[in-house]
Amino acid sequence: MTRRGFVGEHGRMPMQFDPPSGTRDFLAADVEARERAFATIRSVFTSYGFEPLQTPAFERLDVLLGKYGEEGDKLIFKILRRGEHEASGEADLALRYDLTVPLARVAAAYGSQLPAPYKRYAIGPVWRADRPGRGRYREFIQCDLDTLGSTSAMADAEVICAVHDALAGLGVTGFRFLLNSRHVLAGLLEAFGVPAELGPDVLITLDKLDKLAPAEITAELAGRGLDEAKAAELVAAMTAPDAAERIRAALKPSEEGLAGLDEVDAAMSLVAGQVPADRVEFTPRLVRGLSYYTGPIWEVSAQGVPGSIAGGGRYDHLIEQAGGPDVAATGGSLGIERILLLSAGDAAPDRRLDVAVSVMGPGYAPSSFALAAAARSAGLRSSVYLGSSGKLGRQLKWASGTGARWALIYGAAEEEAGTVTVRDMETGQQSAVLVPDLAGYLRRAAAERNN
Amino acid sequence: MTRRGFVGEHGRMPMQFDPPSGTRDFLAADVEARERAFATIRSVFTSYGFEPLQTPAFERLDVLLGKYGEEGDKLIFKILRRGEHEASGEADLALRYDLTVPLARVAAAYGSQLPAPYKRYAIGPVWRADRPGRGRYREFIQCDLDTLGSTSAMADAEVICAVHDALAGLGVTGFRFLLNSRHVLAGLLEAFGVPAELGPDVLITLDKLDKLAPAEITAELAGRGLDEAKAAELVAAMTAPDAAERIRAALKPSEEGLAGLDEVDAAMSLVAGQVPADRVEFTPRLVRGLSYYTGPIWEVSAQGVPGSIAGGGRYDHLIEQAGGPDVAATGGSLGIERILLLSAGDAAPDRRLDVAVSVMGPGYAPSSFALAAAARSAGLRSSVYLGSSGKLGRQLKWASGTGARWALIYGAAEEEAGTVTVRDMETGQQSAVLVPDLAGYLRRAAAERNN
Numbered sequence: 001m002t003r004r005g006f007v008g009e010h011g012r013m014p015m016q017f018d019p020p021s022g023t024r025d026f027l028a029a030d031v032e033a034r035e036r037a038f039a040t041i042r043s044v045f046t047s048y049g050f051e052p053l054q055t056p057a058f059e060r061l062d063v064l065l066g067k068y069g070e071e072g073d074k075l076i077f078k079i080l081r082r083g084e085h086e087a088s089g090e091a092d093l094a095l096r097y098d099l100t101v102p103l104a105r106v107a108a109a110y111g112s113q114l115p116a117p118y119k120r121y122a123i124g125p126v127w128r129a130d131r132p133g134r135g136r137y138r139e140f141i142q143c144d145l146d147t148l149g150s151t152s153a154m155a156d157a158e159v160i161c162a163v164h165d166a167l168a169g170l171g172v173t174g175f176r177f178l179l180n181s182r183h184v185l186a187g188l189l190e191a192f193g194v195p196a197e198l199g200p201d202v203l204i205t206l207d208k209l210d211k212l213a214p215a216e217i218t219a220e221l222a223g224r225g226l227d228e229a230k231a232a233e234l235v236a237a238m239t240a241p242d243a244a245e246r247i248r249a250a251l252k253p254s255e256e257g258l259a260g261l262d263e264v265d266a267a268m269s270l271v272a273g274q275v276p277a278d279r280v281e282f283t284p285r286l287v288r289g290l291s292y293y294t295g296p297i298w299e300v301s302a303q304g305v306p307g308s309i310a311g312g313g314r315y316d317h318l319i320e321q322a323g324g325p326d327v328a329a330t331g332g333s334l335g336i337e338r339i340l341l342l343s344a345g346d347a348a349p350d351r352r353l354d355v356a357v358s359v360m361g362p363g364y365a366p367s368s369f370a371l372a373a374a375a376r377s378a379g380l381r382s383s384v385y386l387g388s389s390g391k392l393g394r395q396l397k398w399a400s401g402t403g404a405r406w407a408l409i410y411g412a413a414e415e416e417a418g419t420v421t422v423r424d425m426e427t428g429q430q431s432a433v434l435v436p437d438l439a440g441y442l443r444r445a446a447a448e449r450n451n
Numbered sequence: 452m453t454r455r456g457f458v459g460e461h462g463r464m465p466m467q468f469d470p471p472s473g474t475r476d477f478l479a480a481d482v483e484a485r486e487r488a489f490a491t492i493r494s495v496f497t498s499y500g501f502e503p504l505q506t507p508a509f510e511r512l513d514v515l516l517g518k519y520g521e522e523g524d525k526l527i528f529k530i531l532r533r534g535e536h537e538a539s540g541e542a543d544l545a546l547r548y549d550l551t552v553p554l555a556r557v558a559a560a561y562g563s564q565l566p567a568p569y570k571r572y573a574i575g576p577v578w579r580a581d582r583p584g585r586g587r588y589r590e591f592i593q594c595d596l597d598t599l600g601s602t603s604a605m606a607d608a609e610v611i612c613a614v615h616d617a618l619a620g621l622g623v624t625g626f627r628f629l630l631n632s633r634h635v636l637a638g639l640l641e642a643f644g645v646p647a648e649l650g651p652d653v654l655i656t657l658d659k660l661d662k663l664a665p666a667e668i669t670a671e672l673a674g675r676g677l678d679e680a681k682a683a684e685l686v687a688a689m690t691a692p693d694a695a696e697r698i699r700a701a702l703k704p705s706e707e708g709l710a711g712l713d714e715v716d717a718a719m720s721l722v723a724g725q726v727p728a729d730r731v732e733f734t735p736r737l738v739r740g741l742s743y744y745t746g747p748i749w750e751v752s753a754q755g756v757p758g759s760i761a762g763g764g765r766y767d768h769l770i771e772q773a774g775g776p777d778v779a780a781t782g783g784s785l786g787i788e789r790i791l792l793l794s795a796g797d798a799a800p801d802r803r804l805d806v807a808v809s810v811m812g813p814g815y816a817p818s819s820f821a822l823a824a825a826a827r828s829a830g831l832r833s834s835v836y837l838g839s840s841g842k843l844g845r846q847l848k849w850a851s852g853t854g855a856r857w858a859l860i861y862g863a864a865e866e867e868a869g870t871v872t873v874r875d876m877e878t879g880q881q882s883a884v885l886v887p888d889l890a891g892y893l894r895r896a897a898a899e900r901n902n
Contacts, residue, residue: 017560023507025557031503047827049804049834052482056474056590078531080542082580089540091531106476109468117837129533139507150837154816273821353500365605370724376498383500386568386601
């Protein structure tokens with residue numbers, strides 16, 4: 001039942017009726033698996049006091065433009081003006097590119113109407129005109145939680161704990177939090193005497209430490225203008241088995257570095273009660289590419305998955321840059337599409353019905369229709385046969401296809417006896433049940449099956 | 452907390468941070484009310500064996516164009532081509548305008564992979580560049596259920612029953628199904644000798660019988676070229692208190708009219724077990740404007756609401772016209788935005804937390820953080836105070852604002868005693884609870900409150 005519809009996957013040519021490139025149709029089993037996952041996440045986030053927010057699919061173009069850099073701007077889906085303005089070929093609206101800029105707009109629009117701090121989650125689609133590929137879509141779900149208006153380390157720790165509980169609730173195993181602080185990174189640059197103007201570039205290179213060999217990193221740092229001996233020293237410290245210890249020692253002369261270590265230690269001690277100790281680690285080489293982070297930063301890595309399945313941190317000025325008020329902020333994002341791919345294939349077999357009701361001829365339609373209603377009144381999913389065949393074999397084949405546990409048969413013999421034949425679709429066993437007893441019989445049978 | 456953001460409502464000027472014209476931001480209370488309603492609907496539709504389908508927000512432009520008439524085409528939000536093609540000012544994609552054309556595409560794309568019949572529901576946003584106004588949005592939720600591949604009257608009756616149960620489940624009262632058949636209308640035109648070429652126009656006029664006076668309808672019919680005496684006779688029959696009886700009598704000479712009456716009677720007898728008799732009525736004047744209907748048609752009217760809150764019917768050729776296979780189809784749509792407006796204002800007070808945990812100074816952060824976790828382990832929503840004030844009064848004010856039932860206080864005295872103070876936020880009563888007993892205490896207290 002699962003068929004991903006985007007161009008090029010598995011080398012398949014696009015077909016006339018495929019959904020647009022990079023988007024997917026979700027048939028029943030996929031919808032159900034996804035909705036179950038979202039429900040789990042919502043329930044965890046709610047238990048921490050985060051509240052839901054939903055914003056429109058599109059924003060005014062000027063709200064989005066310039067917020068994602070030049071490359072990002074190119075990936076925004078822009079909407080043509082309408083009516084007489086359509087011919088201008090100009091856009092005035094655009095599909096949202098993430099859930100953060102809409103949050104910034106909401107913070108600006110509703111201000112004091114929002115609780116303080118404002119702890120919100122959002123789960124919804126965003127759209128990016130990226131090149132589609134395996135696990136990369138043009139329409140995909142983002143799953144964010146953020147706290148605006150608190151500088152407390154507890155706000156950071158809450159986000160980490162909520163993400164941990166969500167991952168655990170989704171059944172993800174073998175995952176680990178990598179924790180660092182932007183202040184640790186700034187302290188490192190200071191401690192290793194990296195000139196201020198090289199800082200950002202050096203961090204961009206250090207961000208590749210988990211992908212490139214140490215020698216390659218050293219060479220790239222030297223290429224960026226860093227003294228080669230210093231570069232080698234820095235890389236050696238960060239890739240040593242006892243990197244955390246060595247970095248702690250190296251940071252001693254840097255006030256900012258020590259402040260960063262305090263942030264890391266505060267977060268570690270707060271989450272200790274809820275996140276098992278082997279699931280969180282101080283990771284000095286963690287940079288997170290995005291320049292807007294201002295304090296603790298973290299990522300979640302999972303066994304057998306390249307990259308991260310969640311990430312976040314403190315970003316105290318981003319909301320203002322994104323058009324909102326100047327407010328402290330920390331948050332995180334769950335890579336839910338990636339996580340759903342991990343658990344894809346676990347989908348339960350397609351069971352559309354619990355009780356399938358045959359219709360032994362046009363004259364029996366009202367009775368059969370009423371029998372289906374009786375099954376629903378017992379809390380079971382039930383429907384009548386809607387085809388044109390009067391043959392029982394054909395109808396039982398349909399019943400089997402629906403995944404029903406029971407088929408109901410009601411024909412001349414049953415009408416005369418005032419009973420309905422209840423057929424167990426697994427064993428083939430049939431029981432005659434008095435019509436008025438049907439709902440009770442099915443309720444008891446379902447309870448037994450569930451035990 | 453509810454603020455509708457579109458231009459012009461209540462005469463308010465649009466503000467810089469409003470969502471785009473005709474769209475809305477949904478803050479927590481609104482999201483929760485809406486999601487509750489959707490969950491109710493999903494549960495009812497599922498109980499009838501309808502399965503969910505989700506399709507992308509946008510389709511290729513050619514899939515949508517020409518499906519909604521010239522007026523409809525103008526209201527489609529078109530998406531600019533990207534990259535080097537953006538400068539062309541051309542569109543290649545468009546936001547979906549309804550959920551039926553995507554269903555037709557899915558039926559064509561997945562064909563034999565889908566169950567037969569294919570009973571699906573879809574609840575999701577659609578976008579129309581209509582002039583925004585009270586209750587009319589540019590982004591709004593449609594809520595459809597349809598059965599493809601069955602010509603059975605039971606398929607029509609199932610849709611009606613499912614819509615009935617959904618409305619009842621949503622707490623809508625005083626609603627009524629108006630039931631008719633396209634064949635009844637065709638028979639009427641035949642019985643009253645309306646020339647075939649006038650048929651469609653006459654139906655368009657008859658569709659206004661619930662809005663205009665009989666004399667106005669008669670005049671309009673005459674204006675359209677119908678003999679005035681015949682027009683008056685037709686209008687008199689359809690507006691008489693015993694219209695249903697008179698139309699039944701008038702249809703006797705028309706084979707098609709009698710077939711239509713059979714459809715109506717079949718539907719009435721099938722739904723009789725589930726829809727109370729006073730909630731469904733044969734309504735010969737019901738036309739439903741859309742020309743694609745081919746069999747039974749129905750609408751739901753509700754007390755005090757102009758227009759209808761649900762509607763549907765059989766449309767055996769529409770799926771083919773919409774780009775899908777030629778397949779029998781019947782379905783319905785719930786006017787969920789309208790229904791939500793009916794129940795707006797019923798939203799529960801904003802309760803974000805069950806247990807609010809104070810933090811009596813930085814040193815208490817880890818303990819307070821752990822107390823919140825203990826409350827969550829008791830199944831309660833809980834969070835620590837994230838502000839900077841160390842004053843209890845300030846923190847209790849915050850606790851009160853979250854709607855919490857209990858506040859937890861843990862300071863020097865509690866630390867010494869090994870207890871936590873649990874304050875009932877309604878009565879102000881405080882209890883000292885041993886820290887290890889907290890989760891159990893709260894679980895019991897919550898169970899008592901819920902009894």
